[in-house]
Amino acid sequence: MITVQRELVNPLKMIMKSGKVPLLFLERPTMNNQDIKKAGLKVTTPRKKILDILTHAEKHHMSAEAIYQSLAAAGEDVGLATVYRVLTQFEEAGLVTRHYFEGDQSVFELNQGEHHDHLVCTQCAKVEEFFDETIENRLHSIAEKAHYKITDHALNIYGLCPECQEK
Numbered sequence: 001m002i003t004v005q006r007e008l009v010n011p012l013k014m015i016m017k018s019g020k021v022p023l024l025f026l027e028r029p030t031m032n033n034q035d036i037k038k039a040g041l042k043v044t045t046p047r048k049k050i051l052d053i054l055t056h057a058e059k060h061h062m063s064a065e066a067i068y069q070s071l072a073a074a075g076e077d078v079g080l081a082t083v084y085r086v087l088t089q090f091e092e093a094g095l096v097t098r099h100y101f102e103g104d105q106s107v108f109e110l111n112q113g114e115h116h117d118h119l120v121c122t123q124c125a126k127v128e129e130f131f132d133e134t135i136e137n138r139l140h141s142i143a144e145k146a147h148y149k150i151t152d153h154a155l156n157i158y159g160l161c162p163e164c165q166e167k
C-alpha cells in the first residue's frame, strides 16, 4: 500500500520542485474489502458501502452527514449513527483520517499514507490538498529548535475558492 503511494507521489514532488505545479494532487488510494479485513475488522454491509463511497465519491473529504446522504441517495438503508460508528472504527483502524476544519463538522478521507495539508473554502466547504517542501522543512527546524520530535502536524488554509470569489 505505502509503496504504491510513494510511486505515485514522488514524481509529483519532482514536478513541484520545478515550480510548474503548485498543488499536490494525490492519487486516491482505492480500498476494498481486503483492506477492511487487513485492518482487523469484519466485512459488514455498512462498512463496505462507506468505504466504497470514500473510494469513489467525487469529493474525497466528506463529513459523516455527506456520506449518510449519499448512501440514502443510492437507496441504502444505513443510519447516521451507524455511519458515525463505522467512521470511528475506520479511524481507529487507520483506514481513514479525520480532520477538524473550522466551522464544519469533522471531515473524513481515506488514509493515503503520505502527509499533505489542506485548503478549505469557507463558503462551499470544498477541500483541496497541497504539499510544500519549504513549509515542511521549516516546521521540522522549528520543532528541532524546541527539541520536539514531530509526530504530526496539520496546516489548513481557509478562504474563498476561485468559484466562490466569482459569486
Ligand SMILES: [Zn+2]
Pocket: 121, 122, 123, 124, 125, 126, 160, 161, 162, 163, 164
Ligand atoms: Zn467555494
Ligand SMILES: [Zn+2]
Pocket: 061, 109, 116, 118, 129
Ligand atoms: Zn486530504
